[in-house]
Amino acid sequence: MKHSLHNEKYVRERKAKAKDAEKRAELEKRSKYSDAVISDEFKKLKKKFLTGAIIKSAVCGVSAGLFAAGVLLLTAKLGGIKIDLIWYIIAGVACALVCGGITFLFLKPSNKKVAKTVDGEYGLREQVQTSLAFSRASGDVVIMQRARAESEIKALPRRKIKFSAIWQYILIAVLAVALAVAGIVVPGKAVEGQQGGEPGVSPDRHHIDIVEMLIKELNDEDAARNSSAHPEDFLDEALTSAVRDELSAFRDVLDEAWKKHEEIVPSEQVFPVIRRVNALFDGYTDYLQIAQALTKNETTINGPASGFGDLIKAGGDAYRTYVLLKSAKEGKDDQSNDNLTDYHSKMSEIALSAIERKSSDFIKKLIPEEETENTPVSPGSGNSGETKKELSETEQDERTQKLQDDLAAINDVINLAMAEFDEGTINLCETSVTEALNEFASGLQKIIEDNSYYFTVPSDKQEAGNDPAPAAETDGTDEPEHWEAIKNDTSQLFETFFSALTDGGENKTESLAKQSYYKAFDRHIENNIRSVFGLELISPDIIETPEPEEGDDDDNTGSNNQDTSGSGDLKFPGNDEIFDPFTGEMKKYYEVLNQYNAIKDDQFPADGSDLTDLERQMLEAYFNSLFGSGSSAGN
Amino acid sequence: MKRFKKNRQNEAEITEETVEGEVAEGMEAEEETAPEAAAETYEEPVRRVMPADAPKVESPEKVIRFSQSIAKLKEELAKDIVGMEETVDNVICAIIAGGNVLLEGVPGVGKTRLVRSLGKALNLPFSRIQFTPDLMPSDVTGSNIIEQDEKGKMSMVFQRGPIFANLVLADEINRATPKTQAAMLEVMQEHKVTVSKQTYKLSEPFFVLATQNPIEQDGTYPLPEAQMDRFMFKLIVNFPTSKELAGIVNMTQVTMDETAEVAVGGEEILEMRELAKTVPVIDDVLDFAVELVSNTHPELESSCASAHKYLKFGASPRAAQALITCAKVRALMYGNYNVSYDDIIALAYPVLRHRIKLNYNAITERLTVDDVITKLINETK
Known part of the structure; x- marks a missing residue:
């Protein structure tokens, strides 16, 4: 062991x-090799190699720095994150130093490396390496070898830079520069509705206070409602509660970010909040939406029949959408929708049969082969006692098709409007709106039925015995002579309908005014939230103010301008007309009031010293209409 | 290596102890050479290489004389040998390095003539042994015979054999029996002969240049691997080109005898050998030579793919020794003062071709030994 x-x-x-x-x-x-005695010639050679290594390391380092900065920049832009410029610089410089240093460690030329490279490149048969390895040895042959190696080094030609040795560095540099440029050039992620605002904010106490203020306003609204004798004048409790919950959650998000210091809340988080608040308010502003749709399209009433049908349809769409959304929100089952569908089908049949009967008679009258130029045409049976011009077969086809298209469009509109009036829907909306629409649809159908013959028929009819009138255009752009009457009737019908929504009764006006108040509150909340994030505010023209009541002329102008319309804060001192210099027409002043207010708010200085001529004209016209000529704009 | 160095020291002892008259005469002959005339030609390049501020070389004439001797030797051999430049260079290299050479070639290509011319040019005692199947070992080494003096007294006297020369031509060595071939082993490696328990050292420099015929293998005895390993080089003497053949014919029309004159003596050879030892070789080149020899061994896991595929067995350590020793000589021969990769690669063929054995794969692929050596070199680089 x-x-x-x-x-x-x-x-x-x-x-x-x-x-x-x-x-x-x-x-x-x-x-x-490291301790070798090196000659001056070799030192010079080594210095050249060292310079090359430094340059290569610098290229690698700078490329790495650009690469890092470019990646960071691209990531931030595409992710919608804001990073200060100093961090890009720090990242780039750090990366450059680290990569450059590591590269230099690898490329740093040692004596042996230099000797080996030179021997290989110039075919010196290991002379330089041998002279280094045996730099301290003695012996005749060794001495002579060293001497020869030195002379060879001295006689070396200028070292050519080979592309094969540097293409990698060139490629790295090009890629890094390209990435950095891409990071600068590539546009940042578009933020919804940002329109030049900040991509996000690092919230502070001020931002949170704004949201707190909105919540307090809602609390004040609740308090005012509970203590008021007319609670219907204030925002609904369910609405304030729901909106308060949304704003509280949003405030918590801001608070959390504020506590974490420098954390940014992106703008993308704002828009869902705004949308949800808007949706909550939309549920309480149905009349306003309908009124907006109809009011906007009112100016197109003078268009052809298809446009006429479109504007009816728009109003009906607005109402129909409201009905469906509200029924879904309140958990109504499909029963009401089934009733709607059934009713729609029933009314479609009735309306269609009525129109078809008339249209088929009318179409028959267009067939020229059964008629002569002197054959009287009576209106009831399609012939009006007027002679009918002989039409070509193509013209007949075109006219027939157009008539059918127009009638089909009108039929659809009526059916749609009529389809909404069902017992089920009556419970979902205001009775007044239902009745107004019902009356509107009935009136419209009556107009169409009575005047269907004239809707698209060209004005080529003449009294019996007269010469045939020249054929009119068949493309629908020319209006038939009876069209004026039709327009007047439909205009009156629109006015009646709109009045029914707005001025037809006490409740109408109050309801619409109340809904305007709702919408104003909604806009107030939205604009405050947008202001926190530097986003563009909503134009005040989006929500049109309710149409005030028509009252007596103003004392000065002969019109009653002492009467007011609207309620609450939305009262207007009159219903007078004012000259609109943009269109050259007289308009009810409330129609241009918003425009005037916008100009006034943006450009009207306190002392009125910088008014433009146009502004002065408007003001003069306004004061003239109110107080008579002789009044002037200005101070 | 230590053992090898000791042998070298012994060589010097042998030189001192075994000076024979005839050898001494050969050594003295070299003093008559006149390098002065050659110096005019060869000193100039050396001076050009050496910068003015270079450290002084103690005896640059040694280096100069080396080049001159080589040139003179080649010049004298060229009088008798047409072509075969590479073979002649390798033979000279082996002689200076102190090794034995095996020349293989078809009959009549000048193998024997080369050796005889070399003997004349080196001014060394030369002997030729024609190996035949009935040649006995004692015919090579010598034997004891009984001599009677004047007084009638009988005594045993060792009669030296033909091996006792400086330059020995072993013609058709593969025709001798293994017993006789074995007698050459001790001679070639240790430069001494042992007969009847008595050891007789051979004078330096001592070389064996053997020849063999690659055809007519009937009645021959292939040399054992141990003996093959004793040869530093195996050189293939190819059939001369048309131009060379024409030159041979023209030359031999004048005379068939060798006309080479003395160029270098034995002492000079030893000096040249010592000088060659001082040629520096860097570690990378040394490692390359060592790795090349290691790569010839298929049994080693670290060896290259060609070795595993084509070789049965690899070269001995003598191959690595031979590579480095001869590379130093070759470098000086070509005017270089250091060993390079090119020297190792050039000498790999004569050093390795008789030391490695091809396997069946190489035979089926019709690869020669030189082809496999080329593959080994490429895979070692």
Whole structure:
């Protein structure tokens, strides 16, 4: 045992000694070159290599820095994150230093590396390496070898830069520059509705206070409603509660970000909040929406029959959408919708059959082969006692098709309007609106039925006995002579309908005014939230103010301008007309009031010193209409 | 290496102890050479290489004389040998390095003539041994015979064999029996002969240049691997080109005898050998040579793919020694003062071709030994 232990120890010692000897030999091998006595010529050569290594390391380092900055920039832009410029610089510089340093460690030329490279490139047969390795050796041959190596180094031609040796560095640099440029050039992620606003904010106490203010206003509204004798004049409790919940959640988000210091709340988080608040208010502003749709399209009433049908349809769409959304919101089942569908089908049949009967008679009258130029045409049966011009077959086809299209469009509109009036829907909306629409649809259908013959028939009819009138255009752009009457009737019908919504009764006006108040509150909340994030505010023209009641002329102008319309804060001092310089017409002043207010708010200085001529004209016209000529705008 | 160095020291002892008259005469002959005329030609390039501020070389004439001797030797050999420049260079290299050479070629290509011319040019005692199947070992080494002096007293006297020369031509060595071939082993490696328990050292420099015929293998005894390993080089002497053949014919029309004159003496050869030892070789080149030899061994996991695929067994450590020793000589021969990769690669063929054995894969792919050596070199680079 003792003997074997001794042997093991001996073996271990031998192995350790061998390992040490190996290490020493390796070190000796390396030191041959590192500790070599190098000549001046070799020093110069090494310096050139060192310069090359520094340049390559610098290229790598700068490329790495640009690459890092470019990646960071692209990531921030595409992710919609805002990062300060200093961080890009820090990241780039840090990356450049680290990569450049590491590259230099690898490329740094040692004596051996330089010697090996030179020997290989110039075919010196390991002379330079040998002269270095044996720089401290003696012997005739060794001395002569060193001398020859030095002379060879001296005689080396200028080192050519080979593309094969540097193409990698060029490629790295090009890619890095391209990435950096892309990071600068690529546009940032578009923020919904941002329109030049900040991509996000790092909230502070001020931002949170704004939201807190809105919540307080809602609380004040609740308090005022509960203590008021007319709670219907204030926002509904369910609405304020729902909106308050939304704003509280949003306030918590801002608060959380504020506590974390420098955390940014992106603008994308704002729009869902705004949309939800808008939706809550929309549920309480149905009349306003209908009125807006109809009011906007009122000016197109003078268009052709298809446009006439479109504007009816728009109003009907608004109402129909409201009905469906409200029924879904309140958990109404499809029963009401089924009733709507059934009713629609029933009314469609009736309306269609009525119109078809008349239209088929009318179409028959258009067939020229059964008629002559002197054949009287009576209106009831399609002939009006007037002679009918002979038409070509193509013209007949075109006219027939157009008539059918127009009648089909009108039929659809009526059906749609009529389809909404069902017992189920009556429970979902105001009775007054239902009745108004019902009356409107009936009136409209009556007009169409009575005048369907004239809707698209060209004005080529003449009294009996007269010469045939020249054929009119069949493309619908020319109006038939009876069209004026039709327009007057439909205009009156519109006015009646709109009046029914707005001025037809006490409740109408109050309801619409109340809904305007709702919408104004909604806009107030939205604009405050937008202001927190530097987003563009909603135009005040989006929500049109309710149409005030028509009252007596103003004392000065002969019109009653002492009467007011509207309620609450939305009262207007009169219903007079004012000159609109943009259109050259007289308009009810409330129609241009918003425009006037916008100009006034934006450009009207306190002292009135910088009024433009146009503004002065408007003001003069306004004052003239109110107080008579002789009044002037200005101070 | 230590053992090898000790042998070299012994060589010096042998030189001192075994100076024979005839050898001494050969050594003295070299003093008559006149390098002065050659110096005019060869000193100039050396001076051009050496910058003015270079450290002084103690005896640059040694280096100069080396080049001159080589040039003179080649010049004298060229009088008798047409072509075969590479073979001649390798033979000279092996002689200076102190190794033995095996020349293989078809009959009549000048193998024997080369050796005989070399003997004349080196001014060394030369002997030729024609190996035949009935040649006995004692015919090579010598034997004891009984001599009677004037007084009638009988005594045993060792009669030296033809091996006791400086330059020995072993013609058709593969025709001798293994017993006789074995007698050459001790001679070639240790430069001594042992007969009847008596050891007789051979004078330096000592070379064996053997020849063998690659055809007519009937009645021959392939040299054992141990003996093959004793040869530093195996050189293939190819059939001369048309131009060379024409030159041979023209030359031999004048005379068939060798006309080479003395160029280098034995002492000079030893000096040249010592000088060649001082040629520096860097570790990378040394490692390359070592790795090349290691790569010839298929049993080693670290060896290259060609070795595993084409070789049965690889070269001995003598191959690595031969590579480095001869590379130093070759570098000096071509006017270089350091060993390079090119030297190792050039000498790999004569050093390795008789030391490695191809396997069946190489034979089926019709690869020669030189082809496999080329693959080994490429995979080692």
